[in-house]
Each structure stands twice: as C-alpha cells, then as structure tokens.
Amino acid sequence: MDMLLKLAIIVLAGCLAGKLARAVGLSNVFGFVIAGIILGPSCFDFLSSQDLTSLNFVVELAVAILAFKIGSEFVVRDIKKLGTSFMVITFVETACAVLLVFSAMYFLFRQELVFSLVMAAMAAVTAPAAMIMVIRQYRADGPVTRMLLPVAALNGVLGVVLFGIAISIARVFVRRADLGMWQMVTISLVQILGGLVLGALLGLALSFLGQKAGDSDELLVITIGMILAATAAAKALSLSPLLANIMMGTVLVNFTQNSNRIFFSLNNFTPPIYLLFFTLVGASLNLAMLLNVSLLIAAYILSRAAGKIVGAWAGAKAIKAEPAVQKHLGLALLPQGGLSLALAVLVNLHLADIGTSVIAIMTVSVLLYEIAGPVIAKAAIARAGEIRGMGAAIR
Numbered sequence: 001m002d003m004l005l006k007l008a009i010i011v012l013a014g015c016l017a018g019k020l021a022r023a024v025g026l027s028n029v030f031g032f033v034i035a036g037i038i039l040g041p042s043c044f045d046f047l048s049s050q051d052l053t054s055l056n057f058v059v060e061l062a063v064a065i066l067a068f069k070i071g072s073e074f075v076v077r078d079i080k081k082l083g084t085s086f087m088v089i090t091f092v093e094t095a096c097a098v099l100l101v102f103s104a105m106y107f108l109f110r111q112e113l114v115f116s117l118v119m120a121a122m123a124a125v126t127a128p129a130a131m132i133m134v135i136r137q138y139r140a141d142g143p144v145t146r147m148l149l150p151v152a153a154l155n156g157v158l159g160v161v162l163f164g165i166a167i168s169i170a171r172v173f174v175r176r177a178d179l180g181m182w183q184m185v186t187i188s189l190v191q192i193l194g195g196l197v198l199g200a201l202l203g204l205a206l207s208f209l210g211q212k213a214g215d216s217d218e219l220l221v222i223t224i225g226m227i228l229a230a231t232a233a234a235k236a237l238s239l240s241p242l243l244a245n246i247m248m249g250t251v252l253v254n255f256t257q258n259s260n261r262i263f264f265s266l267n268n269f270t271p272p273i274y275l276l277f278f279t280l281v282g283a284s285l286n287l288a289m290l291l292n293v294s295l296l297i298a299a300y301i302l303s304r305a306a307g308k309i310v311g312a313w314a315g316a317k318a319i320k321a322e323p324a325v326q327k328h329l330g331l332a333l334l335p336q337g338g339l340s341l342a343l344a345v346l347v348n349l350h351l352a353d354i355g356t357s358v359i360a361i362m363t364v365s366v367l368l369y370e371i372a373g374p375v376i377a378k379a380a381i382a383r384a385g386e387i388r389g390m391g392a393a394i395r
Contacts, residue, residue: 006051011272013039014279029278029338030370033363036282047283055280056349062277063342064231064245065270067160070339071199071249072263074157079150086150089315093151093333094158096311097123097304104303109296114170115354118347121166122362123304125159126152127337127369134377142386143322148332151312156339157246163343164243168192171350195240196247202230203251210252210262220265242346274338281341281363284348289360297361301368308333324384331380335369336362 013035021031039046079087102120105111111119132152135145169188206226213219230248234241253259290297312330344362348355369376381387 003051003054006047007276009046010035010039010279011275014275018275025374026370027337028275029341030367032275032278033282033285033341033367036279037285037287038282039279040283040285042285042287047280052280052284055276058273058276059280059345059349060231060241061228062273063346064227064241065266065273066339066342067242067245068227068230068249069263069266070157070160071246071251072253072259073153074250074253076254079154082150085319085321086147087154088319089147089312089321089329090151090154090158092315092318093308093311093330094124094155094162096314097307098162100303100307100310101300104299105296109299111296112354114173114351115357117166118163118170118351118354118358119300119361121159121163122340122343122358123300123307124155124162125336125340125343126155126308126333127335127339134374134381138378138381138387140381140386141388142384143325144328144332144380144384145386147316147321147325147329151329152333155333160242160246160339160343164195164240164246165192167242167346167350168195168240174351174353191239192243194237195234195243198234198237198239199230199244199247200251202226202233202244203248204255206248206262207252207256207259210256210259216261216265219262220269223262223265224269277345278338278341281345281359284345284359285363286356286360289356290364293357293360296357297364300361301365305334324386328380328384331376331383334376335373336366337369338366340366 014032017031017035018028019031021028021034036047037043040052041047041049098120101123102116105119106113106116132149134140135148165188168191169184172184172188172191206223209222209226210219213222226248227245230244231241233239234244249263252262256262309330312333313326316326316329340362341359344355344359347358378387
C-alpha cells in the first residue's frame with residue numbers, strides 16, 4: 001500500500017480515536033496511542049516494522065519541537081519572582097524519584113547500568129495535566145495549587161535535561177565500551193556541553209531572525225528551519241539534539257522581547273505532527289513484551305511514586321511549607337504524559353537494545369495515569385481542602 005495512503009489512514013484513525021477519548025474524559029494522547037496499537041504490528045499489522053522505521057523522521061521532528069517548547073518554560077525573570085522555595089521542592093523530589101527508580105532497577109532487579117540510568121532519568125518527568133484540568137474545573141485555590149504550577153514547570157525542564165544527560169552518557173557507554181571510565185566521562189561531558197553551546201548560539205540566531213521576520217507564515221518557516229538545523233547539526237557533531245533544542249528555546253525566551261510570537265507560530269503546525277507521533281508510539285508497542293517486563297513496570301511505577309511523594313514531603317518540610325503542601329503535593333506530581341512517551345521513543349532510536357522495554361514500560365505507565373490522573377488529582381485537591389464550587393465547572 002502506498003505510504004501516503006497509510007499516512008492518511010493513520011491521521012484519520014488517530015483523529016477519530018482522539019475524539020472518542022475526549023468523549024469519555026480522557027486526553028487526545030490516550031486515543032492516539034490506542035489507535036497506534038490497533039494499527040501496529042502487535043494487532044492488525046497495518047503499519048509494519050519497516051513502515052515505522054521509514055517514519056522515524058516524524059518522531060525526531062516531534063521530539064525536537066517538544067524539546068524546543070520545553071526550553072521556553074525556563075524563564076529566568078519568572079523564576080526570580082517566585083523565589084527559591086519551589087526550586088528546593090523540585091530538586092529534592094526529583095532526586096528522590098531518580099534514586100529510588102535507579103535502586104529498584106539496578107540493585108533489586110539486577111538490570112544493566114545503562115537501562116537503570118535511563119529509566120531513573122525518565123522518572124523525573126512530570127505531566128500534571130490532569131491536576132491542572134481539575135484545578136480549573138473546580139476553581140481550586142490554596143497553598144498546594146499555587147505551589148504545583150511552578151514546581152511542575154521546573155520539573156518538566158529539569159526532567160528532560162536529566163534525560164538528555166543520561167542518554168548522552170548511556171550512548172557513550174554502549175558504543176565505546178572499550179574506553180576507560182575517564183575517557184567515557186570526558187566524551188559524555190563534551191556531548192552535553194557541546195549540545196548546550198550549540199543550542200545557545202542557534203537560539204541567539206533565531207532571536208535575530210525572528211525579529212526580522214515579516215508575517216507569521218515566514219516566522220513559522222524560520223522556526224521550523226532552525227529546529228531542524230539544531231537537530232541535524234547536533235547529530236552531525238555527535239552532540240545531544242535534545243539539549244540543543246532545549247537550550248535554543250531557553251535562550252530565545254530569555255533574550256527576545258516578543259518570544260511568544262515565535263512559539264505561538266508553531267501552534268498551527270504541531271497538531272498533525274503530534275497526532276502522527278503518538279500514533280506511531282502506540283504502533284511501536286510490542287504487546288508480547290508486556291508480560292516479560294510486567295514486574296519492571298510495577299517496580300517503576302511504585303518506586304517513582306514513592307520517590308515523588310517522599311521527595312515532595314521532604315522538600316516542603318525543608319522550607320517549612322504549609323502542612324497541606326507537605327502532605328499532598330507529591331500525589332499531584334505523579335502523572336506522566338506524552339513527553340515521557342517522546343523520551344521513550346528517543347531511547348528506542350539511539351539505544352535499540354533497551355528501547356522496546358522502555359517503550360513498553362512508559363506506555364503502560366502513561367496510559368494508566370491518563371485513566372487514573374483525574375481521580376488522583378481530585379483526591380489530592382480534596383484532601384488539601386482546596387476545592388471551591390464543587391461541581392461548578394468553568395465553561
């Protein structure tokens with residue numbers, strides 16, 4: 001079958017599945033992934049493994065755009081206004097989640113160092129979309145609600161940066177196992193720092209070009225061109241494309257007066273890319289693999305949840321936050337979303353030996369949280385006593 005026809009069917013099937021998912025109170029991402037599973041090799045095999053390989057460019061583009069947008073969350077002036085309290089909580093809960101997941105994978109289940117390192121880094125990422133939805137629906141307000149949003153924003157940036165570092169180190173360990181430890185560490189640092197420097201330079205270039213652009217169409221073309229350039233240049237120089245795009249977005253948002261114009265220009269371009277991407281993620285899931293990694297899935301979800309809850313409690317206690325924040329913030333930070341799937345696919349592209357297992361673990365984790373997320377979010381807010389106007393949804 002012609003690939004264009006397959007793409008048409010993927011888009012239409014994903015669109016329908018996303019609409020059905022929204023109708024039952026779930027997110028578009030849930031529907032896209034389920035559509036991909038049905039179309040993929042594990043079910044009807046409409047998309048073969050060869051098709052998925054030929055569509056890897058869609059995956060790389062989607063991850064690059066996500067990284068670029070994540071970089072825009074790190075606004076220095078906003079962080080200064082918020083103070084350091086939320087930073088302490090974020091760093092402590094991130095550290096606890098990373099350490100507990102690594103310990104569970106490496107020491108308890110005796111997994112390889114590279115696999116344990118990657119899974120630990122992915123544990124840092126939080127996607128509290130369900131929590132934000134419930135906040136808006138019930139007009140929630142209070143210490144937990146006000147602390148959640150800045151912590152979640154920094155958590156996303158920090159989690160992806162940690163993942164970028166981890167994947168760079170893992171690639172060096174896998175591909176250059178014959179080198180000494182010091183040499184591998186040095187190469188990893190060069191890849192990480194080089195990616196950040198490249199992203200900073202291209203961010204300044206995009207800032208200049210963006211100000212010279214005429215209409216929004218020209219701005220979109222320039223932005224996509226720079227994202228592609230950052231990704232291609234990083235790959236050619238054996239640097240980190242993920243960190244390069246994050247840094248480009250960070251530099252842009254902090255050095256450009258009207259940077260929102262650039263980020264908004266992407267909004268009309270990204271929906272079909274994201275639909276294709278998450279549908280392809282679902283198609284990449286090997287259902288037969290789930291039984292083999294079922295214990296790892298349970299260990300990952302439980303150790304990450306324990307790390308988030310204990311870490312948020314410890315961080316909040318360290319800054320002497322309100323009791324409600326100490327008790328309930330960690331629960332609100334549990335969900336994972338589409339970003340985690342993007343990182344899992346990135347692992348599959350660069351570390352194929354562990355990629356299948358990582359995609360299986362992350363897909364199950366994300367799908368479970370897509371279902372349980374609203375329930376968890378509402379429970380956290382209700383226990384904190386911050387729900388106002390119960391049942392009076394904002395319309």
